[in-house]
Amino acid sequence: MANQGPTYYSPYPTAVYEGVITPPEGKALLLTDVVDEEIAMREIAKVMLTSENATIFPGPQVLYGYNEEAKKKAKLIKEMAEVLNSKMIPMYDYRPKYPKIDAEVEINPNHPNLTIWHNNIKAAIFIGVHCHYANVALKIVRAETDCYTVAICGLSGHEDAMATLRDQHSSELEKFIKIAKEVKAELGK
């Protein structure tokens, strides 16, 4: 991630063009810094627990039970939402919504800012969204809102999020929940 918050009316510059790319294996990205995964997890938990209307955006890969890992992840994400005191607004699919999106109940990669504006979301986790659509959405969110974005990714991570974890499977989600509980206790939330 390069700059947090609105970059005028344009989604540029993208983080890659500021020299930031996906973190190497075993590492995470916090803004422009490559850090240990646990450090990023603690920061993500802190931001989610201290931001207004923190929300998790689960995507199709965890919303539909097409394999056992997806089902396991879905249950863990519900637990994660409880621990982080956050709401959940799903990204059911990637189609533009006709005639207009119901920003109360869903988010869409083609106009994610509408949901964030409407619900006044100041921190959000994208999880289970296919990487390309997550990246398209993250660039728009960064350009159009002041939302702190987190990408928890099963593959290589997302440099256009303010914080990103990579190679996150159910075991890593369990680890994140454990850390989030510790941070929550520390903050007295």
Add this chain to the structure above:
Amino acid sequence: MSTIKDMTETKNWSGQTLVTADHMLFEAPRNKHFMTGSEVLKEAVKRCTVDASVSYPITPQSEAAHLIGELWAEGYVGVYFRGENEFGVMSEVAGCSMAGARTITTTSGPGTLRAMENFAQWSGTRIPCQLILMARGINSPLTIQPDNLEVSYMLETGCMIWYAENVQELFDMSIAAFIVAEKPDVHVPIVTVVDGFFVSHTRESVMLPEDDIALFPYEPYKSPLPPIDSETPPGRFLRDPFVMKSNYISYATHASWQWEVRSAVERSRPYAEHFLNGLVHITGNEDAEIAFVTCGTASHQAKEGQRELEKLGIKSKVIKLRTIRPFPKKELLAALEGVKYAFVPEFNVVGWLEKEVKTALYGKSDTEVVGGPRVAGGMSLPAEAIIQEVMEKINPVKGA
């Protein structure tokens, strides 16, 4: 015929042992062979567990597509068929790749231009297919001779572009190309370029690993877009192309999408650095004030020029660019530190590489870029022409 059902955890459908690209490229023992570029491409494809290849084997191009067809007959390639023309071929390549197949094709010259719309569509749909571009002249007038003007048309398609100098590089690059293109954070098409005839038709020594090993298959479910699969929601990319409903999307979607494709190309850098041993290769005198910035067979000719200049007591070096997209700007700037003149010899009339170099250097380097010498339409690029260009620049009164 081969089918995916024949695959096991350790063997592919043709019985080859599955190995990593690192093993294939850096560890497996190699033996010396004597082959043309087209023949060596067949050997590379044979070791890549390729699911699909589509061709329009127009004559005269190269026999590369025909030889991949032989691989299908021998059971090494899953599916092989012929398109109605190059536009059809590239569209069909898109279909194969979107459906999760490791796919390759070859073309050149007028065929490239006929298929042009597809290349931007390939990158926009984030497919990791490979095009082997054996560059030749484009019409008109018709020529079948080597000339790389067509590469300039490919520069802004959103595809990665790598450029091989010789038969050996073509073999190694075309194998690494699949692996880099298939990385989930990259996942864009890759164009592996060689200069037609000079590489495609010329027989050279080449070191090859045994053909009883092959790359692990492509994993389409590690794709940044869902592959076409009616069983896996929401594989509806094609049924709901958002641009068709542009009234209902954010104005920023198209822009963000385009930047994401270009970002993906940039994310390939660390992978390319690993497999290509750096994005530029330098030969000659490190501290020279004269450099040649090259790609493809122009590199070979520039190296000959560099050796001849050395005999005249003039130090120079050759900076060979191995990737054009992403453009190795940082590496080029570092290589040109202390260089007074950078010559850009090219096999085309427009000097597209010179423009790329000038863009990269603008405001960041004191090196003067000299576009030339340039040849086209099948001319060779003798060392004498390169030496003459240098002498006329550094010794304008006496010249060469």
